[in-house]
Amino acid sequence: MFVTPYMVRFADVDNAGIFYYPRFFHAFHVAFETWWERDVGRSYYQVIRKDRIGFPAVHIEVDFKRPVTFGDPMDIHVGVKRIGKTSVVFRYRFVHRETGEVHNEAEITKAIVDMDSFRPLQPPPEIRRALERIRIT
Amino acid sequence: MFVTPYMVRFADVDNAGIFYYPRFFHAFHVAFETWWERDVGRSYYQVIRKDRIGFPAVHIEVDFKRPVTFGDPMDIHVGVKRIGKTSVVFRYRFVHRETGEVHNEAEITKAIVDMDSFRPLQPPPEIRRALERIRIT
Amino acid sequence: MFVTPYMVRFADVDNAGIFYYPRFFHAFHVAFETWWERDVGRSYYQVIRKDRIGFPAVHIEVDFKRPVTFGDPMDIHVGVKRIGKTSVVFRYRFVHRETGEVHNEAEITKAIVDMDSFRPLQPPPEIRRALERIRIT
Amino acid sequence: MFVTPYMVRFADVDNAGIFYYPRFFHAFHVAFETWWERDVGRSYYQVIRKDRIGFPAVHIEVDFKRPVTFGDPMDIHVGVKRIGKTSVVFRYRFVHRETGEVHNEAEITKAIVDMDSFRPLQPPPEIRRALERIRIT
Numbered sequence: 001m002f003v004t005p006y007m008v009r010f011a012d013v014d015n016a017g018i019f020y021y022p023r024f025f026h027a028f029h030v031a032f033e034t035w036w037e038r039d040v041g042r043s044y045y046q047v048i049r050k051d052r053i054g055f056p057a058v059h060i061e062v063d064f065k066r067p068v069t070f071g072d073p074m075d076i077h078v079g080v081k082r083i084g085k086t087s088v089v090f091r092y093r094f095v096h097r098e099t100g101e102v103h104n105e106a107e108i109t110k111a112i113v114d115m116d117s118f119r120p121l122q123p124p125p126e127i128r129r130a131l132e133r134i135r136i137t
Numbered sequence: 138m139f140v141t142p143y144m145v146r147f148a149d150v151d152n153a154g155i156f157y158y159p160r161f162f163h164a165f166h167v168a169f170e171t172w173w174e175r176d177v178g179r180s181y182y183q184v185i186r187k188d189r190i191g192f193p194a195v196h197i198e199v200d201f202k203r204p205v206t207f208g209d210p211m212d213i214h215v216g217v218k219r220i221g222k223t224s225v226v227f228r229y230r231f232v233h234r235e236t237g238e239v240h241n242e243a244e245i246t247k248a249i250v251d252m253d254s255f256r257p258l259q260p261p262p263e264i265r266r267a268l269e270r271i272r273i274t
Numbered sequence: 275m276f277v278t279p280y281m282v283r284f285a286d287v288d289n290a291g292i293f294y295y296p297r298f299f300h301a302f303h304v305a306f307e308t309w310w311e312r313d314v315g316r317s318y319y320q321v322i323r324k325d326r327i328g329f330p331a332v333h334i335e336v337d338f339k340r341p342v343t344f345g346d347p348m349d350i351h352v353g354v355k356r357i358g359k360t361s362v363v364f365r366y367r368f369v370h371r372e373t374g375e376v377h378n379e380a381e382i383t384k385a386i387v388d389m390d391s392f393r394p395l396q397p398p399p400e401i402r403r404a405l406e407r408i409r410i411t
Numbered sequence: 412m413f414v415t416p417y418m419v420r421f422a423d424v425d426n427a428g429i430f431y432y433p434r435f436f437h438a439f440h441v442a443f444e445t446w447w448e449r450d451v452g453r454s455y456y457q458v459i460r461k462d463r464i465g466f467p468a469v470h471i472e473v474d475f476k477r478p479v480t481f482g483d484p485m486d487i488h489v490g491v492k493r494i495g496k497t498s499v500v501f502r503y504r505f506v507h508r509e510t511g512e513v514h515n516e517a518e519i520t521k522a523i524v525d526m527d528s529f530r531p532l533q534p535p536p537e538i539r540r541a542l543e544r545i546r547i548t
Binding site: 018023028029048059060062 | 185191252
C-alpha cells in the first residue's frame with residue numbers, strides 16, 4: 001500500500017461545507033501520479049509520453065461513508081486489488097490521519113493500453129513489480 | 138428522462154487527447170443542476186439554501202465504454218432508476234448526439250437529507266413528482 | 275460584442291459563499307470557446323487542431339468589483355479591445371443580467387501563434403474579420 | 412519570501428501540451444494556503460472560519476513569459492510587495508527549479524475583510540508580522 005497526505009483545499013469544499021464529491025476523483029488521480037513518482041521512480045509523464053503506456057479508467061465503484069470537511073487531516077491510501085493480464089484494479093481510500101476512519105473508498109479498474117494504438121497491453125516487468133508491491137489482500 | 142447538451146471544453150480533454158475522467162463527475166453534477174432549473178422549475182440553489190434539502194452522493198458506479206474527445210457532440214441523459222424513502226438513484230449517460238452511442242454511464246445513489254441536521258429526509262411531494270417524471274425502466 | 279449566459283454552478287461558489295475567483299478564468303475561456311462556435315462558425319477545436327492556430331495568454335489584468343454568488347443570473351460579455359499584427363486583446367465582463375452591473379472585468383492579451391512552431395502568426399482574413407466584428411471602443 | 416514546490420499534474424496540462432492558464436490561479440491559491448500552514452502556523456481554514464478574516468482578490472495582473480509543461484520541476488515563490496492598512500499585494504512566481512527562470516508572475520491585490528460584515532479590516536499584529544516576514548523589495 002502507498003500512503004500520501006491530502007491537504008483539503010479551500011476550493012475542495014463546497015458551499016454546504018463539505019468536500020464536493022466530483023473532486024475526489026481528481027484527488028485519487030493525483031495520488032496515483034504521486035505513487036509513480038515516489039514509489040515507482042518513474043513519473044506518469046514519462047510512462048505516458050516516453051514509454052507510451054496509458055491507464056484509462058474503465059469501471060469505478062465508490063462508497064462515500066463520511067463527509068470530508070475543510071481542515072480534516074486526511075491521507076489517501078493507494079493499493080492494488082487485482083492484476084489482470086492487461087488491466088489492474090486500484091483501491092483508493094480517504095482515511096482520517098488521526099481517527100483512522102475511512103471516509104470514502106473507490107475501486108478503479110484501469111485498462112493498460114498502448115498509447116499509440118489504444119490497444120490492450122501487457123505491462124513490462126518493472127511496472128508489474130511496482131503494482132505487486134502495493135498489492136492488498 | 139431529461140436530456141441536456143454537453144459541449145466538450147478545451148480544458149476537459151487531457152494531454153492524451155481524451156476527456157479526463159475525473160471531470161465527468163462535475164459534468165454529471167452540472168446536468169443535475171440544469172435538471173432542477175429547467176425541469177423542476179426550482180434551482181438547486183433554492184433547494185439547498187431555502188428549502189434546506191441536500192442530495193449528497195453515497196454510492197457511485199460508472200462504466201466507461203468509449204472515450205470522449207474534443208469536438209464530440211454529446212448529450213447527457215439524466216434519469217431516475219429507483220426512488221427510496223430517503224434516497225434516490227440517478228442514472229447519467231454521456232450519449233453521442235449523432236451516433237446515439239453511450240460513451241459512459243453512471244449510477245449515483247444520493248441520500249436526501251435535511252441540510253441543518255444532515256439527517257435522512259422524505260422529500261416533499263413536488264420533489265417526488267419531479268423525480269417520478271424522469272423515471273426510467 | 276458577444277454575450278453568452280453564465281449559470282453560476284454549485285462548485286463555483288466557495289465555502290465563504292462567493293465565486294472562487296480562480297474559476298472565473300475558466301469561465302472566460304469557456305465564453306471564448308462559445309464565441310468561436312456561435313459567432314465565428316468554427317470551433318476552437320478546429321482552429322487549434324486543423325488550422326493549427328493557437329491563442330496563448332501572455333498578459334492578464336482583472337478587476338473584481340462585486341462578488342458573484344450562487345443564483346446570480348450572469349452574462350459574460352466578450353469584446354476585442356485591440357487587434358495587433360500577431361496578438362489580440364480580449365475584454366471579458368461578468369455582468370448581472372438584471373441590474374446591468376459589471377461584477378468583474380478582465381483584459382486578456384493573447385498571442386496568435388502557429389501551433390507547430392509556437393511562432394507568432396498573422397491571423398487569416400476570416401479570423402481577423404471575426405475579431406473586428408466584436409470590437410469595442 | 413516563501414517557496415513551495417509545485418508538481419505539474421496530468422490534468423494541469425491541456426491538449427496543446429502546455430499548462431492550461433486558468434489553472435495557475437488555483438495553483439497560486441494553494442500556495443497561499445500552504446504559506447498559512449507552514450509559515451504562519453495557522454491554517455487558512457482557521458483564519459476564515461474561526462478568526463473570521465478573509466482575503467478576497469480585488470485586482471490581478473499576470474505576465475506569462477514561458478509555458479509550463481508536464482514534467483517541469485517548478486516552485487512557486489510567494490512574496491508580499493505592499494502592505495496597506497486593509498489590503499495586501501502578493502506576488503507569485505512560477506520558477507523552474509533547475510534553470511531559475513521565471514515562467515510567469517502574478518500580482519494579486521487582496522482586501523482584508525471581516526467575514527461577517529465583508530467590511531475592510533486592519534489585520535491583527537500576528538498576521539501583519541507574518542506578511543512582513545515574506546516582504547520582497
